[in-house]
Amino acid sequence: MQSIDILYFAWLRERIDQPRERIETAAATVADLVAELAARDARHAAAFADPTAIRVALDQSLADFAAPLTGVREVAFFPPMTGG
Amino acid sequence: MTAPAPLYSDDELQRYARHIVLREIGGPGQARLKRANVLVIGAGGLGAPVLMYLAAAGVGRITVVDDDMVSVSNLQRQVIHAQDRIGMPKVESARIAVAGINPFVTLTPVAERLDAARAAVLVPGRDLVIDATDDLQTRHMLNAACVAAGVPLLSGAISQWEGQMTLYDPARSAPCLACLFPVIPPAELLPTCAAAGVMGALPGIVGSMMAAEAIKELTGAGRSLRGRLVIQDVLWGENREIAVSRRDGCPVCGHIHGTAA
Ligand SMILES: [Zn+2]
Numbered sequence: 540m541q542s543i544d545i546l547y548f549a550w551l552r553e554r555i556d557q558p559r560e561r562i563e564t565a566a567a568t569v570a571d572l573v574a575e576l577a578a579r580d581a582r583h584a585a586a587f588a589d590p591t592a593i594r595v596a597l598d599q600s601l602a603d604f605a606a607p608l609t610g611v612r613e614v615a616f617f618p619p620m621t622g623g
Numbered sequence: 624m625t626a627p628a629p630l631y632s633d634d635e636l637q638r639y640a641r642h643i644v645l646r647e648i649g650g651p652g653q654a655r656l657k658r659a660n661v662l663v664i665g666a667g668g669l670g671a672p673v674l675m676y677l678a679a680a681g682v683g684r685i686t687v688v689d690d691d692m693v694s695v696s697n698l699q700r701q702v703i704h705a706q707d708r709i710g711m712p713k714v715e716s717a718r719i720a721v722a723g724i725n726p727f728v729t730l731t732p733v734a735e736r737l738d739a740a741r742a743a744v745l746v747p748g749r750d751l752v753i754d755a756t757d758d759l760q761t762r763h764m765l766n767a768a769c770v771a772a773g774v775p776l777l778s779g780a781i782s783q784w785e786g787q788m789t790l791y792d793p794a795r796s797a798p799c800l801a802c803l804f805p806v807i808p809p810a811e812l813l814p815t816c817a818a819a820g821v822m823g824a825l826p827g828i829v830g831s832m833m834a835a836e837a838i839k840e841l842t843g844a845g846r847s848l849r850g851r852l853v854i855q856d857v858l859w860g861e862n863r864e865i866a867v868s869r870r871d872g873c874p875v876c877g878h879i880h881g882t883a884a
Pocket of ligand 1: 799800802803869873874875
């Protein structure tokens with residue numbers, strides 16, 4: 540298990556109704572973490588219902604969902620925004 | 624080396640004095656601003672501070688594209704427009720506002736919806752394109768035009784209480800929009816400002832940061848936003864800078880061989 544700070548932006552933050560949370564997880568990859576988060580409750584499930592457009596940053600560097608979480612302290616999920 | 628011919632009237636020297644004393648801009652930087660040729664897509668929330676600050680800064684040639692009209696619901700945040708210009712094309716309202724700020728800049732209004740054919744004409748030859756538009760399809764079409772022309776694209780976007788900003792430039796080793804956000808989400812995940820709301824000062828914050836980055840890019844001051852995505856959450860104060868890079872096999876910019884920034 541490791542302790543990871545999760546940050547949510549835009550409609551992820553709105554659906555989960557909090558900007559960040561710290562979790563204990565044994566997830567090996569981002570994809571595993573997303574599956575674990577989506578199973579937490581209805582809010583998380585709604586946020587990750589369609590993850591295809593969501594991007595992820597590991598310790599403030601862009602990564603993909605196959606990336607391992609070994610040693611990662613912060614995971615940020617963010618979708619594209621469109622308003623101007 | 625010979626110095627460039629005198630560029631400024633006495634009015635302009637006084638007008639730009641606070642830039643000229645900045646070590647990072649100075650006389651040469653101010654001259655670059657005057658010679659600059661910038662395309663701004665969108666004269667709404669983000670376009671308002673971008674256009675006003677770039678005009679005030681003395682960016683010599685600005686072309687602005689928007690097919691919308693000023694409405695009363697715009698005035699909560701689109702501070703370039705005014706009560707007595709409701710119903711007027713936004714680009715014409717912007718031209719009036721800019722003329723009132725700085726008579727030494729030329730603002731060319733284009734009251735059209737940008738499409739690929741117009742982008743292919745309007746983008747080439749610019750020093751910088753600024754994306755302040757409000758829909759992702761237009762953003763991707765503009766990105767493709769900028770990649771094709773090798774013109775850097777300063778892009779900002781907002782939603783509710785949050786903003787994103789970066790400088791796309793695959794010709795100089797930064798990603799393009801399609802590298803960073805290859806998938807356009809379904810419409811229900813992309814609420815418009817009208818449907819989801821937007822806090823009035825937010826485009827002022829993000830648009831002013833875009834104006835600052837544009838001035839840096841045009842003068843060569845400081846460190847550019849190439850390869851860095853800035854996310855601002857004004858509601859919760861969670862702000863992040865994320866290192867971003869080009870994506871192998873990007874269908875839009877994969878054929879570009881970038882040079883170091
Ligand atoms: Zn690309």
